[in-house]
Amino acid sequence: MKKLRVDRAHGMAPHQPLLLLAVIELIEHGQVQENKIPLSPDLAETFLKYWTKVVINRKPDIALPFFHLKSRGFWHLHPNAGYEKVLDVASRIRSTSRLREVVAYASLDDDLFTLLTVPHDREVLRQTLIRTYLPDFKQIIEELLAETEQIGAYRADLLQRVEHTFSTQNSLEFVQTKEPIRTAGFRQAIMGIYNYTCAVCQLYILTMDGESVTEAAHIIPFSISGNDDVRNGISLCQLHHWAFDRGLISFSNTYKVIVSELMSERGPTEWLLSALSNKSILLPEQDKHYPAQDALAWHRENVLRQ
Ligand SMILES: [Zn+2]
Numbered sequence: 039m040k041k042l043r044v045d046r047a048h049g050m051a052p053h054q055p056l057l058l059l060a061v062i063e064l065i066e067h068g069q070v071q072e073n074k075i076p077l078s079p080d081l082a083e084t085f086l087k088y089w090t091k092v093v094i095n096r097k098p099d100i101a102l103p104f105f106h107l108k109s110r111g112f113w114h115l116h117p118n119a120g121y122e123k124v125l126d127v128a129s130r131i132r133s134t135s136r137l138r139e140v141v142a143y144a145s146l147d148d149d150l151f152t153l154l155t156v157p158h159d160r161e162v163l164r165q166t167l168i169r170t171y172l173p174d175f176k177q178i179i180e181e182l183l184a185e186t187e188q189i190g191a192y193r194a195d196l197l198q199r200v201e202h203t204f205s206t207q208n209s210l211e212f213v214q215t216k217e218p219i220r221t222a223g224f225r226q227a228i229m230g231i232y233n234y235t236c237a238v239c240q241l242y243i244l245t246m247d248g249e250s251v252t253e254a255a256h257i258i259p260f261s262i263s264g265n266d267d268v269r270n271g272i273s274l275c276q277l278h279h280w281a282f283d284r285g286l287i288s289f290s291n292t293y294k295v296i297v298s299e300l301m302s303e304r305g306p307t308e309w310l311l312s313a314l315s316n317k318s319i320l321l322p323e324q325d326k327h328y329p330a331q332d333a334l335a336w337h338r339e340n341v342l343r344q
Contacts, residue, residue: 052092053103054110055171059179060084061146062164065154067190073151074116076143077104077134083248091182092175100246101134104144112147134246185219192223193230196268204269204330206258212266224266228254231327232273237320238287238295241275255279257333269330272319281311288342289334293319298343 060081064070069080082100089098107113117125121140131137153159168176192215234250235242243251255274281287288296295314303310321328
């Protein structure tokens with residue numbers, strides 16, 4: 039009922055203000071730096087985060103507001119080469135995949151974009167948007183914004199920490215940070231370093247909702263180390279995370295895959311764990327983010343089945 043009232047009173051379905059909130063957040067976090075807003079997994083993930091808090095029992099559909107916002111006058115769609123006419127005549131584009139095929143990116147009015155790059159003005163616009171179109175959800179959205187800020191701060195703290203010596207010791211600071219902030223911040227830091235790619239097989243799959251096949255794995259489990267230092271982390275796909283946690287694979291001090299012989303496996307050769315033996319893993323761009331030798335040694339000693 040709340041949602042209907044929003045629709046009727048203002049003639050704007052929640053899709054559109056929620057998409058604008060997502061765009062504002064991406065600008066705030068530097069994920070959108072110029073006035074070109076593609077329909078990216080980042081945008082879709084952020085939109086979905088707001089959607090699931092505000093809209094109940096309706097499937098999220100980012101294609102709808104991304105296309106229809108153009109009727110508001112400040113949101114402009116830029117076609118991919120060869121699709122200019124399609125965009126001119128389309129009264130609607132139903133699917134995300136079709137929209138991505140036709141539209142290269144959206145842009146805002148230049149003045150509006152400039153305003154959104156100024157923290158104070160951005161906050162004023164955000165509050166106006168919430169007050170006007172989502173008044174019933176003000177508190178929920180503010181809680182979400184606060185949580186997002188805490189996750190970002192935890193992530194920034196983890197990235198800062200690599201300037202200091204790695205320690206395998208328990209650190210109270212990590213444990214004191216509450217869930218789900220801690221896990222989300224650690225995940226964001228690791229995914230940023232490895233770009234959502236599995237360090238073992240280099241698989242990268244990211245859905246349009248920002249869901250990834252890769253997970254942020256702890257080398258020494260958090261339950262034992264209490265340590266979210268990014269050097270105690272690595273990005274692994276679900277299969278290789280599973281194998282790593284069960285000691286079927288581990289990594290040498292020269293960052294090569296060690297495969298346990300204490301298992302049997304069967305299947306196409308290229309998919310077997312044993313095919314990975316002695317292969318170099320994907321390492322972060324900067325060596326300060328490399329997995330810590332102490333953590334890798336601990337894993338070989340305590341987890342690898344040998
Ligand atoms: Zn993998």
